[in-house]
Amino acid sequence: xxxxxxxxxxxxxxxxxxxxxxxxxxxxxxxxxxxxxxxxxxxxxxxxxxxxxxxxxxxxxxxxxxxxxxxxxxxxxxxxxxxxxxxxxxxxxxxxxxxxxxxxxxxxxxxxxxxxxxxxxxxxxxxxxxxxxxxxxx
Numbered sequence: 030x031x032x033x034x035x036x037x038x039x040x041x042x043x044x045x046x047x048x049x050x051x052x053x054x055x056x057x058x059x060x061x062x063x064x065x066x067x068x069x070x071x072x073x074x075x076x077x078x079x080x081x082x083x084x085x086x087x088x089x090x091x092x093x094x095x096x097x098x099x100x101x102x103x104x105x106x107x108x109x110x111x112x113x114x115x116x117x118x119x120x121x122x123x124x125x126x127x128x129x130x131x132x133x134x135x136x137x138x139x140x141x142x143x144x145x146x147x148x149x150x151x152x153x154x155x156x157x158x159x160x161x162x163x164x165x166x167x
Contacts, residue, residue, distance in 0.1 A: 034086075038073060039086035042155050049090070055164035061149055066163050069153040070091040090153045092166075 049055060054151050060066065069092050074084040148166045152158045 035098075037086040038088065040074070041086040042071060045088045045090060046156055053167060055166050057149070057158050057162050058149070060161055060163050064147075064149055066149045066151055069150050069164075071153055073096045092148070092150050 069090055072089045072091050074087045074089075075083055076087055078084045085158055120130070122128075150164045152164055153160075156164075158164070
């Protein structure tokens with residue numbers, strides 16, 4: 030990995046950590062007794078533009094939820110996405126009513142969700158927390 034790539038990845042990871050802290054995604058708490066703590070890791074991806082040039086170094090923190098047990102650690106999984114038929118209906122109404130449609134991307138929109146379950150996660154590499162502590166996700 031080139032030195033400039035390492036700096037780009039470090040900046041992307043730091044940006045994600047700052048997003049988490051600003052949005053109050055977690056609290057640092059003592060390791061809970063009798064509770065499962067899921068691991069975490071970084072997923073790194075380079076986003077390319079239509080011309081093939083690097084547009085962005087994207088870093089995500091993911092919980093290693095494969096260690097959780099349905100019914101014990103969680104009850105359901107859900108990702109809000111729009112169905113293609115709904116999107117087509119909205120476009121048809123917009124055309125019929127002569128409306129303007131704008132597309133936007135909300136950075137870190139997934140961080141606005143509220144958890145019903147209490148989930149504890151180990152800190153990802155680069156996020157320094159005191160020994161014996163974990164992240165309780167909000």
